[in-house]
Amino acid sequence: MDWKVKVKDVIANKRMKLEGFYEREYMDFHTGTYKVIEGKFYVKISLVYSDGTIIVGGFVKGKVERPCDRCLELSILEINGTIEGIYDLKNEPNFKDSEMENLKNVIYYKGDVIDLEDRIIEALVVSAPDVFLCKEDCKGLCPFCGENLNKNPGHKCPEKERFEEEFVDVRFKKLMKLKDELKNNNNN
Structure with missing residues (x-):
């Protein structure tokens, strides 16, 4: 037309x-x-x-x-x-x-x-929106390996552990260890 x-x-x-x-x-x-x-x-x-x-x-x-x-x-x-x-x-x-x-x-x-x-x-x-989501609760991508978290919600990323070992400042490693201990204590 x-x-x-x-x-x-x-x-x-x-x-x-x-x-x-x-x-x-x-x-x-x-x-x-x-x-x-x-x-x-x-x-x-x-x-x-x-x-x-x-x-x-x-x-x-x-x-x-x-x-x-x-x-x-x-x-x-x-x-x-x-x-x-x-x-x-x-x-x-x-x-x-x-x-x-x-x-x-x-x-x-x-x-x-x-x-x-x-x-x-x-x-x-x-x-047209600036930000578009396929669904309201879209989980996105794993920031370490790019796995689609909608398709694999239980994803455990080996790249995350490697990243934390190689790139996390040593001063924060003690805090991360403490955080994990608190998390484990709360789960028990």
């Missing part, structure tokens, strides 16, 4: 609704580039013309394949973004107040066609 609308059509109709699929094979986010499940996002947008402005609102939703930030297994991330913007057709930007205007998501516009693809991408990127 083409996500471009003519300004004169929005003004003439006062209201317009667009609904369809935004098709992408991959999507770039601030955390990486991920494969889009089924190659599309569902989009619904309403445009309303009022007093020299076009108000845009709607949503975009879909799924991407993304690695978990703890265990690195590929998982499905659902994205639900909110599309919003105000296209001001009659005013010029006031740079003195431009910081406040940016917070209102006002776009000063002087063209014949509005490309809504920018609003769709913006909604997707803003709604």
